[in-house]
Amino acid sequence: MSEILLSGISKDFNNKKVLKGINLSVQEGQMISLLGPSGCGKTTTLKVIAGLIEPDGGDILMKGQSILSTPIEKRGTVIVFQDYLLFPHLTIRQNIGFGLKMAKADKNYREDKVQEMLDLMELKGQEEKYPNQLSGGQKQRVALARALAVEPKVLLLDEPFSNLDLRLRETMREFICSLQKKLNITTILVTHDKEEALMISDKIAVMLEGEIKQFGSPVDLYENPVSEEVANFFGEANYLTGTIEKGYFNSSIGKFQTHINHHSSVRAMIRPEKIEISSQMYKTGIKGTVIKKRYAGDRVHYRILLKDIELKCIAATKEIFHIGQEVSLNINGNNIVFYEG
Amino acid sequence: MSEILLSGISKDFNNKKVLKGINLSVQEGQMISLLGPSGCGKTTTLKVIAGLIEPDGGDILMKGQSILSTPIEKRGTVIVFQDYLLFPHLTIRQNIGFGLKMAKADKNYREDKVQEMLDLMELKGQEEKYPNQLSGGQKQRVALARALAVEPKVLLLDEPFSNLDLRLRETMREFICSLQKKLNITTILVTHDKEEALMISDKIAVMLEGEIKQFGSPVDLYENPVSEEVANFFGEANYLTGTIEKGYFNSSIGKFQTHINHHSSVRAMIRPEKIEISSQMYKTGIKGTVIKKRYAGDRVHYRILLKDIELKCIAATKEIFHIGQEVSLNINGNNIVFYEG
Amino acid sequence: MMGEKMKKTTNIFFDIMMYSIIFLLVFPLLNLVIWSFAKNWPWPYLLPQELGLRGILHLLGPSSRALKNLLFSIYLSMVVTIITLLLSIPAAKALGVYKFRGKEFFKILILAPIIVPPVAVALGIHLTFIRLGLANTFWGVVLVHLIPCLPYGIRILTNVFEIIGESMEMQARVLGATPWQTFTYVTLPLIAPGLVSAGSLVFIVSFSQYFLTFLIGGGRVITFAMMMFPYIQSGDRMMASVYSLVFVAATLVVLILMEKVIKSYYGAKNYFYL
Amino acid sequence: QSNPVAGEDVLESSWEAILEEIKGTEVSFYGWGGSQMTNDWIDQYLAVQLKEKYDITLNRVPMNIDEILNKLLGEKQLNTSGTIDVVWINGENFYTAKTNELLYGPFVEKLPNFEKYVDTESIEVKYDFGFPVEGYEAPYGKAQLVMIYDKARVEFVPRNHEELMELIKNNPAQFTYPAPPDFTGSAFVRNIIYDIVGYEQFVTMEADKEIISNAIQPAMDYLVELKPYLWRGGETYPATIAQLDNMFADQEVFMSVSYHPNSAGGKILTGEFPSTTNTFVFDKGTIGNTHFLAIPFNAPNKAGALAVIDFILSVEAQASKYDPKNWGDLPVLDNSKLNNEERKTFDAIDLAPGALPQDILLNHRVPEMPANFVPIIEEIWEENVLGR
Amino acid sequence: MKKKLNHKLKPYLMLMPAMIIILGIFVAGLTLGLLQSLGYFPAVGLREITLKYYKEVIMDEGFLSSLKFSLWIAFMSSLLSVVIGVLLAYSIVVSKYKKGLEEIVYKLPIIVPHAVAALLIYTLLSQSGILPRFLYSVGIIQEQFQFPALLFDRNGIGIIFAYVWKGTPFIAMVVYTVLSNINEKLQDVAMNLGANKRQVFLHVLLPLIMPSVLSSFIIIFAFSFGAFEVPYLLGPTNPRALPVKAFIEYTHPDWTNRPYTMTINMILTALSLLFIWIYHKTVKYISKYDG
């Protein structure tokens, strides 16, 4: 039985449908990521689960029981809000200890726990400050610490790392993952960081305009997005139109072998990093010219002009190509995803 | 003459030094990124420039003139705040038009400008809502639009894209870059997204604990961080200790050719993506075993165990290695950065 | 609270304005002090020609029972204030936070006791209280004081709730706080500055009631205001001033204490609601 | 005591039994509380004496008569017990209370001192503003309208309305009177009426606006003629006697009026009025009235009320009350019913500064108009004098 | 669905305790008052329901001038109180000096009962008050009557003074509470976007305090429109403010006159409601077109 089951949840704001029948099933102890463009309804979904927003339709089951009429504080779901909502009248220490105080936890336990959180979140020295004296990232960490301190059954994280630097983000992420596994906390994470989602989730849900469009494993989502919309959302992509005939995809830039056999006209999607660039002119390669180049530290983003089409490519920095350079591209047919034309 | 010159800016909060003598010089029309860990003083620096916080020491020059006593509203510096700070009593339309209204801009111009911003920020349909009816990302876009609408001379962006999805982030970034170039707006961008900083900045400043530790071009910063701290901050890194002798770096995992000649004991830094992994056992390669692997969509993060040391490596997905697999690593000596041991 | 920068560059214009207005507000009270001791103060003298202690001696004298009544009145009005606030908080929250049918109607209805002159409702209220067996009792007076007090309590707190909204309370609930815990640990501290204002005003309104106290207290419950008003009406300026002075001073002490207590309990800060 | 009318039988008990019954009880005395001297007399003399003599605790409640009557009306409607034992009342208010059956009685004949000291047949005891008392209230004290002036500023003392007019015309803006329906202002207007058209005709007159209007027209004309010479040109009048007194104290006007012949003296003593203050009455006299004490229909301690009222009618209480140092209220006892000793008690009391002796006052005393004429005259004043 | 119902009922339940008192007791009283105004007052023998009192009161020639007078007093005093009160609150907030005493003393007039306020204004501004005495002592006037008659005058200046004296600190207190809780960062943002101090006040602070300002305006307007003490003590004999008229009728010893009081009071109440309603609408209308 799944820990959380959303079935057909819908919600309107001012007669505008924001959630259009959300179905989602999360198993106990799973870490699920919820991705989707800004304004698609992610926060709203989390709020519905936590009981802060009442859905207009549908049901939410927890361990098979509807929790629609369970009061917020009895649901055992804790949200870390996108805008933190720290208690302005409490110090950082009191903010973090709030949930435990409400649960009337033993005082020593509470103090220890708060201290532990302060350490883990690298908030030492801030404990007696008030929220308005913190930096953005510090506030975000306090919000996280406050939620984690109560060790909830279900943890709902709304872009919890958005204001953290890379190193902290990494640390927090690791910590949450380990805590989550240790305490078997069911977690739903809203994030805009695709890499983050891919790296730490058991499953990923992609939400577009109030609907869950795909729900599957990270590899699944990245390699086989069910629709162009999902593919687009999930990272940069190149599109080619063409036809499939006898196991081959024919396009203006060339012919590629595929598994697919049925005859059809298709749109093909190729991720930029799946295209190999080389300065050596392989005979199987497709010729092109570098027309744009952006340095990104560990790799470089290129635009390559083929005959009549521009492709985005991403390559490591081992070999750096310059604008105007003639290059040869190599695309493995297995890395191409096809959609009905 | 530089557009903005910070010289020796310092600031205490409750007797704790937050800014410790910031020096920074930004040329007109430049796009500068300011990076640094959470709580290092980035927001404070922007606020000092805008006049919202008065520094305890140091001076700020704009076009050579001290602006310390220039009133906030006369500085022509507009911040996009990390926490948005939209006016709760104004609709989105009114929020965006606020600056122009204050400047008593022509009404038609104002309306057109606001409409243009609404379009560009993909906020159509939200214009009559109030801020508390928006999603996180929508609020962030309104904050951006509100600042851009006044076409400031100096634009200070405090993590302006942190709550946007990839596609929007890309769009906004492009838009700001083009606007910035077109209107020659001097821009300082605080961001936690290293890639973003590397890709769009003319120069990058890395700030640590209230000090600017390095200020240089993106390549400079990524390839030649002046200190381990900066290197660490700027991305994941592997460290090796060893000695340099006669143009060679000797370490426990091997001997690498370098340009450096002077004899010394050093710490060597190697970026994970600068290490090539291969399943073919080159004779020059270093042997190791994959012990950890994390899928990140367009690439995979590995931990490789050498004799006595663990290295982080990042590789494309062209070839995927599995845990336990014996691999061969190849490191180009030119990609190693050395620090005094 | 004002931005650091803003404060610094504010010109003295506002200081001058503040002190002038405050002077104009406070100056007439000086008059009250002088009149309390002015035995003889004919035109055109700027100060009394002769001072006297008739007023203060009468007030302090045991037979006037003024001080005893003063303490009793403070107690009565404190009880009224607390009950008013307790009733006002939920009502104000409903009006300030929720959307529901008839909200505007309720907002105006709440004002009814301020709008309608008390004599128009006096007989009806009196009959109700007699029927309830509350006429001529302490609790009857408390109950009847709630009527003019509630509009002030509810309106002021409604403004506060409109500002703070519900998000902090929701956050507390999510962290496992029961509604009651949410109220005591989050709502109360957040509305504390508003409680001070509303509480002060409610106390003042109750403390200066005399018509309703006469009506329902029936002379069994005698408040300080009831002793003071006859002197104001009879134009005995010395007595009126002495009583008023004590009235104002006592109220001031209570208000300062109230503010201290609330703020020491809930933290002395203003929170950025907006 | 659920039945408010219980205690009816008090009147059947013997006086001794009543005095026995009231020991240790509390009596609530309700009335106007705007005079510090009066309040002090009740608190410091009356209450103390009653405690000593009867072991009664007297509880003075300062409450205006309108509020008292409204309270009684409410209680009457539901026939519930009350809180008021003794109420200080007279005139129109007595009329209202009695016609609405808010009072207990008749009770005066039960009071030993009433029989012993009071002239039970005098008009001022039998009638209150022309309305028969019928034993429902016992006299408390006497009042009489006097004119107050500042010797230092008034060149001559007018003996009648004509001289008053002359004085005022000579000194414009120095005189005014409270606008009716202020009690004193209204009495002043009636006094002018008496001075011009005499008082006798009103004893038998019908309470009809037109008739009264015709009768008092000369007086109204007089007041209209006076108007431009009044303070602020008669544009406005003080709303209360309190305001006029304050204006007199501040020397904004040179005259005031009072329904209490000793009040000016009291104010000289307290320093409110200048020491050059004096009082006078018109040759044709000024209006006098008696103020009374009554017992509400639902008084919880009727026996106690009887005892209190009886004590107030004692020589010592009336004398103490007459002493200007205490209150200065005229006594209601019949001189002829007093023995020498008792008379001396009164004679020994010094007059207040500026006050007229009792015999002058009594010789220049004319009775009040019937209570129901008062509002009619006020209306006529408003239409004819104010509205012009 | 049960929950949904509860949800809908919640605000009503929260309003209920206060409403029981206001509706249960107050409105019950009001009903009786209304009946009395219609001539139904059996306790004094009036049993016939009639509109004659309304007719008489409205036809009374003084009625209109009384109404105008009351309206003028209430409107002017509330308007002045609001303007001065908001300025006071704002200047306390921005004052650079240490606060403490200033934050308390300005509230003193709130404590003073209206009748005492009238007394104080009298001792200050009457023609023998402190102000004329001062002017006399410095030789600006030689006689009392040279001082303008501010009290008891047909423009109600004295009344307005008294109400402004009482109302200003009330407004200031309510506004100050809100003003000092506005996130200062919003002002920073506004200035950052180029707003000067005046604009920050007009476009950021004022709109944010507006709900409080509006609701306190209503409170003091309703109060001063319906209260009799101050106009009774400081007003002219003619025209009398409506509440004074009602009060004088109320003290009329003949209780069969009571319906007049009640009628005036009912008219006062109805007008007050009407003005509040118009005011609400106007404010909404204005704020809508505030481009």
Ligand SMILES: Nc1ncnc2c1ncn2[C@@H]1O[C@H](COP(=O)(O)OP(=O)(O)OP(=O)(O)O)[C@@H](O)[C@H]1O
């Ligand atoms: N008003 C204040 N009072 C006390 N300390 C403050 C105040 N404002 C900021 N600080 C402290 O100053 C330091 C720098 O804050 P700042 O907001 O500049 O950080 P930041 O670099 O922007 O961090 P982040 O990336 O988390 O937003 C932090 O440690 C913060 O706690």
Ligand SMILES: Nc1ncnc2c1ncn2[C@@H]1O[C@H](COP(=O)(O)OP(=O)(O)OP(=O)(O)O)[C@@H](O)[C@H]1O
């Ligand atoms: N109270 C409200 N009233 C009206 N519309 C609302 C309200 N709250 C949210 N919305 C709208 O509902 C949609 C979904 O909002 P939600 O906050 O769930 O988005 P989100 O997916 O979390 O976006 P983001 O990534 O930007 O935070 C948005 O278009 C938003 O404008």
Ligand SMILES: NCCCCNCCCN
């Ligand atoms: N005229 C101002 C009325 C404001 C209400 N103040 C309440 C205090 C009551 N004395």
Ligand SMILES: [Mg+2]
């Ligand atoms: Mg969101």
Ligand SMILES: [Mg+2]
């Ligand atoms: Mg920051």
